[in-house]
Amino acid sequence: MSEQAVGIAARLRLQRDEFVLDVDMRLPGSGVCVLFGRSGCGKTSLLRAIAGLERAEGVLEFRGQRWQDRYSFRPPHLRPLGYVFQEASLFAHLDVMGNLTFGYQRVPPAQRRIVLDEAISLLGLDNLLQRNAQTLSGGQRQRVAIARALLTSPQLLLLDEPLASLDGPSKAEILPYLERVRDELALPMIYVTHAPEEVARLADQLILLENGRIQAYGTLNQLLTAPDLPLAHLDDAAAVLPARVLSHDAHYALSELAVPGGSLWIAGCQLAQGSATRVRILARDVSLALQPSPGSSILNSLPAQLVDLSADRDPANLLARLELRAEGQPSQSILARLTRRSADRLALQVGMRVHAQIKAVALMR
Amino acid sequence: MRFRLVATIAALLISSPARAEQLLVAVAANFAEPMREIAAQFERDSGHAVRLAFGATGKLYAQISNGAPYDVLLAADEITAEKLVEQQLALADTRFTYATGRLVLWSAQPARVDSAGKVLAEGDFRRLAIASPAAAPYGAAAMDVLEALGLQHLSERLVRGESITHAYQFVASGNAELGFVARSQVYRDGRWLSGSGWEVPAELHRPLHQQAVQLSRSRDNPAASALLDYLRQPQIRALIASYGYGVSP
């Protein structure tokens, strides 16, 4: 990565009683990087250390500015970042408007890149402005908290499990707002979560944390499909692919999406033609065939190369990693879960060309 | 008189160690120190057990009116014993003056007060401590002295303690340069314990008779009358005098 492309370069160490966080990482200066791991693995501590809310030892640089090293420590209020906490933590003595403008007023006008109306409409807060924080629902509160953080025009947005304390409907309410923030503001984000759903929808990069150390770092697709990482062996192990809407078929109520190596038909969606999105394909929904099979009811089939075949958690099963090739794009992988017996019958070997037959595709939007 | 003689004899008879009585004595705060010594001697001589409770006379009076279980009161004034007798809370014929308080003008600083008390009239001081004239006989006596000397204008410099003990603390801590205190607080065996003082002539103020009385509720406690008699013994009177009190001949 070039110096400009590097967002965060950090070598941080933090000890709290028995727990030690010890990381050395360089993150790109754009996109959403998800910190993923079990509770207690140090995700939140790392995020707090980046914000300066915890005093870790070591060196931390953001876009070439040194935030801390052995001799200096820039306190949180001087780091140009926004932070969304797990609980919205709105100020109880201020109404929604007061909360929104708290950080906004403290940023010199010349440095404001997000204006009040923009944040209010981005997070759908128009009708809430005069409300008292205590009268809002959990989801509304968290939206206010996100807008409040955005209104400091941060150069980096840190989100600490912003959906974890919300119920299902509230989560569903917020996710689209987060996607809008990601898509409409060129703002790098570090997002802590332990929910695979949020990873699939939001992440560009993924960092797996385990016991305070970085277990793996890579793009979302790489890490979801890496056979040596636990993600690929979850019951609902899945790959996420970038996709673009090609066309809508009104007669069959289907939409066609371009994905690396081919196209997929999905149930009709509302997205405009040409718009970018992502799809999720579960390993258990993918079967393999050596020839394209026109006699099947399965709609979607993608040519792929078998690049890995490894044991799965269940001894009856194997996990296949399939690489989809597309001209001029980095290759992407999907996973297929199949029985060992099927693999033997097809005499599958790494390197073979196969056809991935996909039973279901979930649109991540 | 005859009754008292009989009582005394009876008391002496009964006060053998075999019939040791419990005695609870309420003592005016200013007499605390001599009374501790006297009580110890009395216990040794009579075999009775004595417990002492100290307090401001007014408070002791309030306690007694409300049924406090004292046998004998050693008050700091005359009026309290008199009132108790009037209310039949105390036995009239046991009342007597066991000590006479002496007022002194005292300072914690050596040589500050001359032996004639001229320092008062000269006025070279900021604060003059007295006990509250409303609450304490020594305070009223101090006001008598100022009036007798024609020094009422000094009232602007007065600081009033709740009790004579309090007035003494004002002076002893140096916060008031001068104060009218009880001689018993600053004088022992014919000498000032510290600082300097002027013995105010007794005729400049009302007498400070301190009276003792046996309380009605312990009418039948022989140790009570034994203690009152004991206070009249010559060696005890000498002891009281050594603490700076006057004793009537």
Next chain:
Amino acid sequence: MSGEDLGAIWLTLKLATVVTLLLLLFCTPLAWWLARTRSAWKAPVGALVAMPLILPPTVIGFYLLLFMGPQGPLGQLSDWLGIGLLPFTFSGLVIASMVYSLPFVVQPLQTAFEQIGQRPLEVAATLRASPWDSFRHVVLPLARPGFFTASVLGFAHTVGEFGVVLMIGGSIPGQTKVISVQIYDHVEAMQYGSAHLLSAVLLAFSFVVLLLLHRYRKGHLHV
């Protein structure tokens, strides 16, 4: 009611106001420190602050008398500064009352600060507020009920104080003779009528104050 009684009431109100204002000023940083520190000094300092709750007022008064006296450290300081000795003066009374009412102001503030916790400060920091800015615009408004309780208790406790004032005041009318001492003098002089009247004033005052406090707390919980 006599002029002296009214003077005592006026003096008492003046004393309580001055003491409360100074205590709020002095106790805010102290309570803040107590609420936030992890220092080993927290426990001893907290105990020291609570001391006036336990010590009899006359004992506190007595030691203050020595402390402010010509041999005492504060007395020597005030003398050296040219202020003179503090006992029997209004200033002395203010200092003594501050000591005596200290826990009644520190503790509600400390509790309020502790209840606010760390989070609002962290939020404020990530919203570009410096520590002082956060304190001013987040902590102070959030701790308002604590400040109200502290002011009321500090004020009321100073009004009702007797033992300490008796000890270092010297009951000088207009300077150190507050209501409680005036009542005491009336009682000692057997002027029960005046004593009752003043006591009734004091009682009514305390009742109204506690009633207000109760109302306010209840109201605040319901918001």
